[in-house]
Amino acid sequence: MSWKDNAIDILKESLYPIPSELNELDWKSGLSCKTERLAQHISAFANNKGGGILVYGVNDDGTVFSPTQEEIDQIIHKLGNIAKNNLSYAISIDHTILEFEGESLLFVYIPEQKERPVHLRGKDVYESYCRSAKQTVKMSRQQVHNHIAESQGLSFENRIVKTELTVVDVLSLLNYNKLFELLDKNVPSSTDSIINKLLEYGCCERNGKHYEITNLGALLFANNFSDFPQLKGREVIVRKYQGTNNRNQLFEQHGQLGYAIGFAGLIDFIMKNVVDDENIEVTREYDYKYPKVAVREFVANAIVHQDFSVTGIPICIEIFTNRLVITNPGVPLNDVNRLIDLPPHSRNERLAETMFLLNMCERRGSGVDRAIEAIEKMQLPPVKISKNDDSTKVTLYPKKNLSEMTKGEKIAACYQHACLMNEDDKAINNQSVRERFGLDKNKSVEASRIISDTLEQGLIKFADADVTSRKFATYKPYYA
Numbered sequence: 001m002s003w004k005d006n007a008i009d010i011l012k013e014s015l016y017p018i019p020s021e022l023n024e025l026d027w028k029s030g031l032s033c034k035t036e037r038l039a040q041h042i043s044a045f046a047n048n049k050g051g052g053i054l055v056y057g058v059n060d061d062g063t064v065f066s067p068t069q070e071e072i073d074q075i076i077h078k079l080g081n082i083a084k085n086n087l088s089y090a091i092s093i094d095h096t097i098l099e100f101e102g103e104s105l106l107f108v109y110i111p112e113q114k115e116r117p118v119h120l121r122g123k124d125v126y127e128s129y130c131r132s133a134k135q136t137v138k139m140s141r142q143q144v145h146n147h148i149a150e151s152q153g154l155s156f157e158n159r160i161v162k163t164e165l166t167v168v169d170v171l172s173l174l175n176y177n178k179l180f181e182l183l184d185k186n187v188p189s190s191t192d193s194i195i196n197k198l199l200e201y202g203c204c205e206r207n208g209k210h211y212e213i214t215n216l217g218a219l220l221f222a223n224n225f226s227d228f229p230q231l232k233g234r235e236v237i238v239r240k241y242q243g244t245n246n247r248n249q250l251f252e253q254h255g256q257l258g259y260a261i262g263f264a265g266l267i268d269f270i271m272k273n274v275v276d277d278e279n280i281e282v283t284r285e286y287d288y289k290y291p292k293v294a295v296r297e298f299v300a301n302a303i304v305h306q307d308f309s310v311t312g313i314p315i316c317i318e319i320f321t322n323r324l325v326i327t328n329p330g331v332p333l334n335d336v337n338r339l340i341d342l343p344p345h346s347r348n349e350r351l352a353e354t355m356f357l358l359n360m361c362e363r364r365g366s367g368v369d370r371a372i373e374a375i376e377k378m379q380l381p382p383v384k385i386s387k388n389d390d391s392t393k394v395t396l397y398p399k400k401n402l403s404e405m406t407k408g409e410k411i412a413a414c415y416q417h418a419c420l421m422n423e424d425d426k427a428i429n430n431q432s433v434r435e436r437f438g439l440d441k442n443k444s445v446e447a448s449r450i451i452s453d454t455l456e457q458g459l460i461k462f463a464d465a466d467v468t469s470r471k472f473a474t475y476k477p478y479y480a
Contacts, residue, residue, distance in 0.1 A: 003051070003053070003094070003109045003111075004096050004098070004107070004109075007053060007096070007098060007107050007109075008098060008100060010022065010024060010025050010053065011025065011055060011058075011100060011105075014027070014062075015058075015062050019061065019062025020134065021134040022134060022389070023048065023052070023131040023132070023133075023134060023331075023389050023390075024045075024048060024050060024051070024052045024053065024131070025052060025053045025054075025055060026041065026045075026052065026053070026054050026055070026136075027055055027058035027059070027060070027062075028054055028055060028056045028057075028058065029056075029057075029058065029059045029060065029065075030056070030067075030071070031056075031071065031074055031075050031078060035078075035082060035086065036086075036120070038078070038079065038082050039082050039086040039087060039120055040120070040129045040136050041054065041129075041136050042079070042082060042083055042086075042087065042091070042093070042110050042118075043087060043117075043118050043119060043120060043128060043129040044129040044130050044131045044136040044137075045110035045112075045131065046087070046091055046110050046111070046112065046113045046116070046118040047112070047113070047116050047117045047118055047128060047129065047130050047139075047147060048112060048130065048131050049112060050112055051109060051110050051111040051112040052109075052110055052131065053107055053108065053109050053110075054079075054107075054108040054110070055105055055106070055107055055108075056071070056072070056075055056105065056106040056107075056108070057103060057104070057105035057106060058105065064100060064101055064103045064105060065103055066103045066104040066105070067104075067105075067106055072097070072106050075106060075108070076095055076106075076108070079093060079108055080093065083110070085121070086120065086121050087118050087119070087120065087121055088118055088119045088120070088121055088125075089115070089118070091110070091111075091113060091118065092111070093108060093109060093110050093111070094108075094109045094111070095107060095108045095109065096109075114151060115151050116128075116147040116148070116150065116151045117130075117139060117143075117144055117147040117148070117151075125144055125148075126139070126141060126144055128143075128144055128147070130143060132389065132390060133389045133390065134389055140311060142311060143309060143311070146308070146309045147309075150309075155348070155349070155350060156215055156308040156309075156348065157202070157214065157215050157216035157219070157348060157350040157351050158202065158214055158215070158216065158350060159214065159215050160205070160212045160213070160214060160215075161213055161214065161215050161217075161218050161228050161230050161231065162212065162213040162218070162227075162228065163207070163210070163212045164210050164212075165204075165210055165211045165212065165213065166210070166211070167191055167195055167211065169211070170195065170198065170204050170211050170213060171191070171194065171195070172223075173213060173218075173222065173223060173227055174198065174203060174204070174213065174217055174218070174221040174222065174223070174258075175221045175222075175223050175257075175258065175260075175261050176194050176197070176198060176221070178221060178258075178260055178261045179197065179198070179201065179203070179221060179260070179358075180197070182260060182358040182359065182360075183358070195211070198217065201216075201217075201354060201357075202214055202216050202217070202350060202354065203216060203217025203220070203221060204217050213228075215230075215231070215308075216350055216351060216354065218231055218258065219231065219234065219258060219259055219351065220258045220259050220260040220261075220351075220354065220355075220358075221258040221260055221261060222257065222258040222261075223257070223258070223261070224256050224257070225255075225256050225257075225258070226256065233311060233312070233314050234306075234308075234314070234315075235254050235255045235256060235314065235315075236254075236255040236259075236262075236266060236299075236303070236314070236315045236316075236317070237252065237253070237254050237255070237314050237315065237316045237317070238252070238253045238255075238266070238269065238270060238273075238316075238317045238319070239251070239252045239253075239316065239317070239318045239319065240273050240318075240319040241318070241319065241320050241321075242321075243320070243321055244320050244321055244322045244323075245320070246318070246320075253269070259303050259355075259360075260355075260358055260360065263299075263300070263303075263360055266299065267292065267295060267296050267299060270295055270299070270317055270319070270324075271288055271292055271295065273319050274288055274289045274290055274295075274319060274324060275287060275288060275289070276288060276289050276398075289324070289398040289399070290324055290375075290378075290380070290396045290398065291371075291374035291375060291377070291378055291380075293370055293371060293374045294370075294371035294372070294374045294375055294383070294396060295324070295396070297361070297367040297368065297370055297371040298326050298371055298383075298394045298396070299317065299326060300355065300360060300361035300367065301328075301361070301367060301368070301394075302315050302326050302327070302328035302392075302394070303315060303328070303351075303355070303361075304346060304348060304351055304352045304355060304361055305328060305330060305332070305333075305346060305347065305348070305392070306328045306329050306330050306348070307328075307329050307330025307331075307347060307390075308329075308348070309330075310329035310330055310390045310391070311329075313327070313328075313329035313390055313391050314329070315327070315328045315329070316328075322397070322398065323395050323396065323397050323398075324395070324396040324397075325393060325394070325395050325396075326393070326394040326395075326396075327391055327392070327393045327394075328391060328392055329390060329391055330347065330390070330391065330392060331387040331388070331389075331390070331391070331392060332385070332387055332392050333345040333346070333347060336385045336386065336387055337415075337459075338479065339368045339385060340368055340369055340372065340416065340419040340420065340423065341419055341422065341423060341477070341479070369420060369423060371383070372416050372419075372420060373420055375396070376413075376416075376417060376420065376436055378399070379399070379436070379437060379438045380396070380397060380398065380399055380400075381397040381400050381405055381409045381413065382397075382409055382412040382413040382415075382416050383395065383396055383397075383416070384397075384412070397409075402437050402438075402439070402446070407453060410437075410450045410453065410454075411450070411453050411454045411457055411459065413436065413437070413450075414428075414433060414436070414450050414451060414453075414454040414459075414460070415454055415457075415459040415460060415477065417432065417433065417436045418454075418459075418460050418475060418476060418477045419477050421476075422476050422477050422480050427463035427474035427475055427476050428451075428460070428474065428475050428476075429473070429474045429475070430444050430447045430448055430451065430470075431447075433447040433450055433451055434447045437450070448470055451470075451475060452470075454475075455475065458478055459477065459478055460475040460476065460477055460478060461475065461476060461477075461478050461480075462474070462475060462476075463475055463476045463480075
């Protein structure tokens with residue numbers, strides 16, 4: 001699919017419901033006379049995942065207009081020259097004129113480059129730029145190093161975090177006992193057998209007479225993250241607040257164990273803090289505000305799909321009285337409306353594979369399905385998955401009466417219900433929607449209203465185009 005096929009959709013996403021530029025798209029009302037600043041924009045988009053688009057004909061307030069042919073020619077000529085002459089190497093850019101809301105806009109596409117980072121010509125590699133929070137900004141030294149490693153085909157997991165180690169050093173820094181426990185195997189008596197297993201799982205590497213620990217090994221099996229200063233900010237943080245906002249924090253806990261070591265304890269800790277009534281003894285799944293399987297899968301997803309190139313945004317679980325919020329650095333690689341049906345697309349393949357082999361997470365795309373199925377069984381409001389500029393946020397809500405749910409929540413729940421049913425090759429109907437929301441038979445009108453609203457939003461469609469009678473109709477998600 002060409003970039004042109006998605007250009008209008010990306011522009012619409014930036015303009016509605018509230019006008020706001022995106023990391024992958026920048027509005028322009030005219031051609032800047034500042035050549036260096038334009039070079040920085042092109043550098044940033046060339047370093048951006050998927051590249052980026054400059055749209056000429058959009059004002060700062062989001063209103064659109066048609067640039068003149070003379071303006072278009074000047075823009076194409078100047079940007080083409082900058083892309084050829086003002087960067088570390090010449091890159092090719094593309095452009096097209098597309099109609100939008102009765103206006104002819106100029107779209108200039110800067111493709112992502114394989115050799116990164118692309119920096120400004122005549123300056124060192126640290127004069128490289130990226131997109132962050134909808135702005136073009138200078139890369140940090142760590143970001144530059146990450147781009148260099150990625151362009152050389154070296155993933156974050158495989159990079160070395162500690163060198164010049166003896167066998168004793170490796171075994172003191174990494175919790176090999178947990179590796180064998182997760183593999184359901186006895187710990188060998190031989191040191192060589194232990195180190196060979198760590199080598200097999202990519203936790204360390206041999207370098208002559210010494211050993212080196214990889215990021216993967218430290219992330220999963222570090223006895224203490226503080227032993228690996230380069231991984232600062234990669235620990236999982238749990239915060240709990242009194243009330244529905246973050247003004248009164250009850251506690252903040254930073255995990256210091258590797259993900260594999262601390263994962264089970266992390267989930268148990270979260271669940272202890274989301275008990276429906278703190279005075280009761282928890283004996284059943286329903287004693288919690290949220291299903292444990294959903295919490296487990298979404299936390300595992302946050303770990304697996306985090307973007308290690310994003311700094312300053314840790315994996316964070318925030319517990320409020322009226323919601324549980326899980327945030328991880330990096331935007332989803334799939335459409336947030338298609339996370340149930342599309343196959344998984346992970347930016348950290350080695351981490352995802354290893355966590356799957358250790359039974360810490362699902363890798364075949366069923367994790368989100370299982371989580372949402374558990375939410376439906378407890379008849380909770382729908383999970384909300386949203387992407388920000390540099391992060392993904394998953395929000396779970398405790399039990400609400402249907403009358404307390406917003407129209408948007410009812411629509412989202414109906415759509416997610418349709419997605420789950422479609423995975424079983426089934427369509428939804430009035431009865432299944434009533435069961436989803438816990439409605440009696442005499443509440444079929446209310447279920448019909450929810451279906452009608454979801455249909456109007458374009459999220460579901462008639463399963464059989466020939467059967468449009470609301471009494472007998474069945475429905476599938478819009479993409480089915």
